[in-house]
Amino acid sequence: MADTNATTAQALSAEELPKAQNPTVQFIKKFLRRKTAVLGFLFIVFILIMAVIGPSIVPYDPNAYDYGAILAGPSATHIWGTDEFGRDVFSRILAGTQLSLGTALTASILGTAGGVVLGLIAGFFGGIADSIIMRICDVMFAFPSILLAIAIVAIIGPGITNIMIGLAVFTVPSFARIIRGAVLEVRGELYVEVAQSIGCSPARTMFVHIFPGTMQALIVNFTMNVGGAILSASSLSFLGFGANVTQAEWGAILSQGRNYLAIAPHLVLFPGLVIFLTVLAFNLFGDGLRDTLDPKLN
Amino acid sequence: MAEPLLEVKDLRTEFKRGKKDWITAVNGVSFSVNAGEIVGLVGESGCGKSVTSMSVMRLHNKLSTRISGDIVFGGKHILELSEAEMQSIRGNEISMIFQEPMSALDPIMRIENQLIEAISLHNKELSKDELHKRCVSALKLVGIPEPEMTLRNYPHELSGGMCQRVMIAMAMSCEPKLLIADEPTTALDVTIQAQILALMEDIRNKRNTGILMITHDLGVVAETCSRVIVMYAGNIVEEAPVKELFSNPQHPYTQGLIESVPKLGRRVHRLPSIPGSVPDLAAMPSGCRFAPRCKYAQASCSEALPKLVKVAENHYAACPFHTNARKEA
16 A cells, blocks of 8 residues: 555656756747747848858849849849849849848957957956946947947948948947946856856956856847847948948948939838848847846746 | 964955045954864954955955955965966965855856866866866765766756855865865755764865864854854954863853853743944944943953953953953952
8 A cells, every 4th residue: 555655656756746847948938939039030040041042042143234124123024123234133132131141240249249358357357447448338339329330431441341340349339338237247146256266367257157147138139239230231331331332232232222212112122121121030039039038027 | 383374464454435445344363274273263244254264365356455464375475476376376275165055156067067177277287087087086075975977967956065065075176275164054954064064074184174164153163163263343352272262261252152152951031142233344443342342341441452362371362351350350
């Protein structure tokens, strides 16, 4: 009798007790509940795939002139129409995904890396280093970011690489500030003191023990930032600071189309729509990540 | 007698509160710890015992702390070392264990990686295999039954007692000469406390490590220490061998502390306590800092800070009206 009881108890504990869930599984489950964020994520994945395979699946050569079909509206042959030189707009946008996304991602990564290092230093060491770094960031915050990027590009000259540098520079202060805040939270933790007590150097304490604690804030803001960077990169190209007119880049395509707005609105509509959707997708995805990772909302 | 392992002379630690506004947390403290000796540092919260230990490790924020005096460890003057030299001492020659084992380990690192970090920082030449072996033997030393399994765990998967064992393993992994234990048992339940204390004594016996045991628990002191230092408001008020301290406390504060420990088998309606509370660091009374709470206080007590005087063999008290003196009078 006692024996059977014992076995039942064991069977119960194995089957009916809630299983300790893997945090990754938990995270994915929570994330999947946010439909808009999932939609954003899927669109980002789609765009990323297009960025990789786009240039090889374009229906027309994005730079081939076709004087027989100038400023043609959307049709079966050119689904998104053609531009003033008869180049296929769909092919140009598809081929331009790589350049537009690449510019935004590179700029974001560069800017984030710089911001993380400065934020870690400011938060960890405090004092004069903190004051200097944060005051410089404040000065940069005082400028509208796009204006700052324009100023940088104006100094170092136009071109895609310089746009990336300009965008990266104005990404730095916001990340420095976010990371500094996260560092201040983590550095008071006992395990950081323990790390120092076993002989970790400041650099090691900073990167091995404190940096992972800032990851949450970092991932969310990075995602949001990519969306902003796409918009800014396109704006700069639109204003003529970035890609030159022969390059297929979303902002540049839009910029050229502007001249024919009255007679060929599709030249502005489609690149504008693609930029809009991509930025929206990154923002929705970022919002979803933030909500999922926020312990207060769960 | 041989050179003490750690000698602290006239240590003053001050914290910055505002521009040119410093408050003194530790006010001229001197003591020593010998190899293989467990010294208890007791006092209530805020009396400066943790600050003293952090000063020895030089773990305070440099920008807001001012430390003066002299700390000699193994012939080296700790306060004069460069930051790099200090790093090679921390964890290697002096290590520390902390009050809350559950939050003392990095939550996103496996136990093995944390132990490897502690070992490899001071033994750069070791191979992966050797490091792993050192980790296993470190965990065996602290009595963890299945070291291989524990090494793969994350801190949240371990109990408080296990975490504290891992902490001790980490602290002992480079065979330090001095271990500073900052309330190592406060966050643990009584049976685990006894195990951890026994473990620390065991390690002391095996390795001849000097241990500075910081605690507010007189039970822990009576159990493990050979010598006790009592601190009050940033000063040492009494120092004596453990038996002597409990049987013959001299300073009124020590007497109050010992009286306020509940005793088995004695029925009292109200536990005796020391009246009043610890003075604010920023508004210290002049003269003896315990005087406002002391039942033996005299007018002369508030004139000058009393110095430690010898009251018996190896027994010092910072009170001119200590018990022996009162008896004589």
